Amino acid sequence: MQSVIDVNLPQNRYEIAIVPGSLDNLGTWMNGKESKPLHLGEKVLLVSNPAIFKRYGERAIKSLTNAGFEVFSVNLSAGEQYKTLNSIVKIYNTALENRLERTSTIVALGGGVIGDMAGFAAATWLRGINFVQVPTSLLAMVDAAIGGKTGVNHPKGKNLIGAFHQPKLVLIDPQVLKTLPPREFRAGMAEVIKYGVIWDADLFAKLEECEKLDQLRYLSEEMLQTILTHSCQAKAIVVGKDEKESGLRALLNYGHTIGHAVESLTGYKVVNHGEAVAIGMVAAGQIAVDLRMWSKEATERQNELIKKTGLPSKLPEGLDIGEIIDSLQSDKKVKSGKVRFVLPRRIGEATVTDQVPPDVLRQVLLQMQ
Amino acid sequence: MQSVIDVNLPQNRYEIAIVPGSLDNLGTWMNGKESKPLHLGEKVLLVSNPAIFKRYGERAIKSLTNAGFEVFSVNLSAGEQYKTLNSIVKIYNTALENRLERTSTIVALGGGVIGDMAGFAAATWLRGINFVQVPTSLLAMVDAAIGGKTGVNHPKGKNLIGAFHQPKLVLIDPQVLKTLPPREFRAGMAEVIKYGVIWDADLFAKLEECEKLDQLRYLSEEMLQTILTHSCQAKAIVVGKDEKESGLRALLNYGHTIGHAVESLTGYKVVNHGEAVAIGMVAAGQIAVDLRMWSKEATERQNELIKKTGLPSKLPEGLDIGEIIDSLQSDKKVKSGKVRFVLPRRIGEATVTDQVPPDVLRQVLLQMQ
Structure with missing residues (x-):
């Protein structure tokens, strides 16, 4: 193999x-x-x-x-x-x-x-x-x-x-x-789920077929090889088309905009990168639903995968919503002061936008407290 | 203009x-x-x-x-x-x-x-x-x-x-x-002379026509523009053909192999970069003569330009020849332990070689003490 x-x-x-x-x-x-x-x-x-x-x-x-x-x-x-x-x-x-x-x-x-x-x-x-x-x-x-x-x-x-x-x-x-410690395994799975949502509906379906996803030992060798291959392929194709992140590569930041803010504001100690991305995907998914860009059903399927993997879908306790929004502004992906979000359109397809109304963002974050 | x-x-x-x-x-x-x-x-x-x-x-x-x-x-x-x-x-x-x-x-x-x-x-x-x-x-x-x-x-x-x-x-x-302080002007002229030797015989001839070269005020505005244009053109062509220094660009290191060693061993305080390059060009020129790669007459023309510009052609006092040779080995341009030299073949043309016998190198350095 x-x-x-x-x-x-x-x-x-x-x-x-x-x-x-x-x-x-x-x-x-x-x-x-x-x-x-x-x-x-x-x-x-x-x-x-x-x-x-x-x-x-x-x-x-x-x-x-x-x-x-x-x-x-x-x-x-x-x-x-x-x-x-x-x-x-x-x-x-x-x-x-x-x-x-x-x-x-x-x-x-x-x-x-x-x-x-x-x-x-x-x-x-x-x-x-x-x-x-x-x-x-x-x-x-x-x-x-x-x-x-x-x-x-x-x-x-x-x-x-x-x-x-x-x-x-x-x-x-x-x-x-x-x-690999189980928590780190789950962190990696967050990125795998990400590829499923933004790029690879097949991978997403395969993950849905798995009964358990929160520990490596539940995966067969074949399933692990499949997950790795699909994920690396997704990343390789995107990077191959856009090495320096002028366009397509930005899709890979799905879940990362809010994720980075959460990581940074909790001093990289409370949640790890994958956990932050999971939280960010839940948030971005809900934003996309609120903007009528993708379906409630699809976001629920995504959130179910995140849950099955044992990843968090709520903001860490004590985090101030205002601080998160302020932190987004200083992210290096900010272009001319506008925060860019990657939002899913359907399972396996996403898009980049800097047109997320501040009140939608705030509302979604409030729901995730 | x-x-x-x-x-x-x-x-x-x-x-x-x-x-x-x-x-x-x-x-x-x-x-x-x-x-x-x-x-x-x-x-x-x-x-x-x-x-x-x-x-x-x-x-x-x-x-x-x-x-x-x-x-x-x-x-x-x-x-x-x-x-x-x-x-x-x-x-x-x-x-x-x-x-x-x-x-x-x-x-x-x-x-x-x-x-x-x-x-x-x-x-x-x-x-x-x-x-x-x-x-x-x-x-x-x-x-x-x-x-x-x-x-x-x-x-x-x-x-x-x-x-x-x-x-x-x-x-x-x-x-x-x-x-610009005169000493820094002369340092820059060392690189100009370098382009004349390795690439641009026209530029070399123009420099020879100048009566004095050791201060900016001796140059007409036209001559300055010419010198800048020829030099930038030489560098632009070489870099355009070989951005990452796999081949041609190495030519630009003419005078720099020994030059770097001299600068480094004197703690970057005794000679500046251009002066070190001038010393390095005199050395490389003599090595090329000793290896019968270019003529004694050409090296004398080069050295005359260096002299007219007020640049040094002797090693700084107190520098140990053994230390110079040892320092060459740690230069980042060393490939598989062999020191690469750029050596002129005629005015306007140079080549790269790692075949300089140690005794030739030592002899040349001894003469320059």
């Missing part, structure tokens, strides 16, 4: 390989096929976090060494609060100590935070070196690792500092999900 | 406008032509240093405001020692305070250091916003401002942190050079 998805960008073309057990063949995958070598240099800097490294570092290094790479590593504390320029400086220092060259490669082994940081370091060391993503969380596999968004947080806002830097390969080993 | 040079890159196309007095029309230039608007948003963040800002800031702001832009500004200390991530954070903070958007523009008003930093901030704020270069030093006009190289220094190495980020416009007002 294996899926290989092509990501086609004007100046970059790379593969997302979803292959159970592939962590032990990372080095071989990084060498590429004989007919299509990847040219990833000799030196590899593996960026990970202590917990992931302890679990999977040795296997990754062994595989890379066997494939002929010279491997160095650096571990960074994981968690949004460590996604800072200071962590990037640690990567820079390791890159310098080990004299990484322009042809060298940084490999991210970890979740979205590690991928974002390793990618930003790769984007900015020697003005850009090779980068490979080996995501270990569901969220990173279906979202963060694909599409080249890299970066860190500014003390006053998430992901404000960053660059587009495409990986040369995304290698997904679904087996590593077995050690 | 005005020259407009096209820079043609696969995904970017922009103009270098060399127009006396154009600082007062910066806003108009940034709006673009009616038939070809530049779409640089509403908000502009002007990045400069205190001395330049005092001299030219008001004129730039007035012109931008008159053209309809909302202008903010931030001043950073100039000088290589301030080209750090800390300075970039200052730009980020100002960008955040003034809520710069994805459509906003950062304008660099200053020399190469300001341009590199403002450009890196533009490359990495909100994953990349618009950028405009208004270079005020000769070095920045003919080199740093063109081609999209941006970045800052790592405590242990120059320009190790950075990104490629092309400007939307380079606006050069030769009149601002009148206030």
